[in-house]
Amino acid sequence: MSGSNKIFVAVVGVGGVGKAFLGQLEHLRARMQRQNVLLELVLVRRSKKQYFDNFAPLDISQALQNLDNSGNAAPPFGETVDTLAKAPNKVILVDNTSDQEIAASYPKILSKGISIVTPNKKAFSDTYDLWSQIFASAANGTGGPKCGYVFHESTVGAGLPVISTLKELIETGDEVTKIEGVFSGTMSFLFNSFMPVGGGGGKFSAEVKKAKELGYTEPDPRDDLNGLDVARKLTILARIAGLKVQSPTSFPVESLIPKELESVSSGDEFLEKLPQFDDQMEELKLSAAKEGKVVRFVGSIDAPSQAVRVGLEKFDASHPIAALKGSDNIISFHTKRYGSNALIIQGAGAGGEVTAMGVTGDLLKVVRLLH
Numbered sequence: 001m002s003g004s005n006k007i008f009v010a011v012v013g014v015g016g017v018g019k020a021f022l023g024q025l026e027h028l029r030a031r032m033q034r035q036n037v038l039l040e041l042v043l044v045r046r047s048k049k050q051y052f053d054n055f056a057p058l059d060i061s062q063a064l065q066n067l068d069n070s071g072n073a074a075p076p077f078g079e080t081v082d083t084l085a086k087a088p089n090k091v092i093l094v095d096n097t098s099d100q101e102i103a104a105s106y107p108k109i110l111s112k113g114i115s116i117v118t119p120n121k122k123a124f125s126d127t128y129d130l131w132s133q134i135f136a137s138a139a140n141g142t143g144g145p146k147c148g149y150v151f152h153e154s155t156v157g158a159g160l161p162v163i164s165t166l167k168e169l170i171e172t173g174d175e176v177t178k179i180e181g182v183f184s185g186t187m188s189f190l191f192n193s194f195m196p197v198g199g200g201g202g203k204f205s206a207e208v209k210k211a212k213e214l215g216y217t218e219p220d221p222r223d224d225l226n227g228l229d230v231a232r233k234l235t236i237l238a239r240i241a242g243l244k245v246q247s248p249t250s251f252p253v254e255s256l257i258p259k260e261l262e263s264v265s266s267g268d269e270f271l272e273k274l275p276q277f278d279d280q281m282e283e284l285k286l287s288a289a290k291e292g293k294v295v296r297f298v299g300s301i302d303a304p305s306q307a308v309r310v311g312l313e314k315f316d317a318s319h320p321i322a323a324l325k326g327s328d329n330i331i332s333f334h335t336k337r338y339g340s341n342a343l344i345i346q347g348a349g350a351g352g353e354v355t356a357m358g359v360t361g362d363l364l365k366v367v368r369l370l371h
């Protein structure tokens, strides 16, 4: 197989999503090989360790053991990027972390010709300036053919085709007037299980622990409960829709973090103390039940007024949002073309495998663009 048919893959972050991604990479590698494209895993990295053997291909099924047993202390991330930029083949960097510093270096990575696929929301929902720099440095932005490509489907709705759908609506000339729905797998799971239609449900704090165990929450679940994870997703969608949203804190975001726990120092301490506030959530449940309703955590973007909001809302039991199950997201695109019947996307919005699917799908898009 000629060198030009070879593409190097470097994986940073091997938690819930990263592990599932490695499994899917193995499957994709076998498929691509039949099409004469060789995907070679050449680097794996976690927070403190890195395994890299001068671009020698790693056995994907052994990569995690190699990292943990034979990996070296991770060098500064910038050094790793400089090494990857010298690769004899095209490189795709898969960022499966939620690291802000890695996210901030995307423009530099792309301008060195390295492509990026990622579920990390940080870069795309930070300042508008960083957003502009990323797409000014990307071959699928305005950066030119020597730059890398960037795709981030799993930053909204995990593997659900939310970003690709919104882009296609816009690129084919539709006018998006409103985007609304449930954008968090964690929040969906919490309210569906703590406040199900018809009554009952577990303690709120116990459901938060379950959501973490199921791999739905951010590494620190406070990033879900403070509404910021949903605010980041809405910032990303609003920007794709053409709104110059400056940051995920530039519009109203309702937090579910009890005032008394705002200053606790760690996620573990937060989870330990959260049961003390279950009564407050029970009150919320009872007051909605008195009106025959349930509460859900939703978000919306109104394009004409440029209004974005994130928070709790009450719904009748018959509403599709009230009837969601598990970690399901539901996202409605109201557009000129779709008229009074919105285009609706629904399905699991969190979890390792479904999130990795969006990342692997993005990797495939880059592979096709590079060939």
Ligand SMILES: NC(=O)C1=CN([C@@H]2O[C@H](COP(=O)(O)OP(=O)(O)OC[C@H]3O[C@@H](n4cnc5c(N)ncnc54)[C@H](OP(=O)(O)O)[C@@H]3O)[C@@H](O)[C@H]2O)C=CC1
Binding pocket: 012, 013, 014, 015, 016, 017, 018, 045, 046, 047, 048, 096, 097, 098, 099, 102, 119, 120, 121, 154, 155, 158, 185, 215, 216, 217, 218, 219, 349, 350, 351, 352, 355
């Ligand atoms: N889980 C989900 O359902 C979804 C997640 N996402 C996004 O996917 C990303 C990963 O989530 P998830 O897998 O659940 O998170 P995890 O906490 O399970 O895994 C994070 C991984 O990133 C590694 N990591 C953290 N910081 C660094 C760093 N500076 N350098 C190298 N590696 C680092 C961690 O290292 P170590 O192993 O050493 O701790 C770990 O392997 C996040 O951005 C999240 O927002 C998006 C959609 C859905």
Ligand SMILES: N[C@@H](CC=O)C(=O)O
Binding pocket: 154, 155, 156, 157, 158, 183, 184, 185, 186, 187, 216, 217, 218, 224, 229, 349, 350, 351
């Ligand atoms: N924590 C997030 C993970 C996916 O983006 C969520 O619960 O939706």
Ligand code: NA
Binding pocket: 153, 154, 155, 156, 157, 158, 159, 160, 161, 162, 163, 358
């Ligand atoms: Na998605």
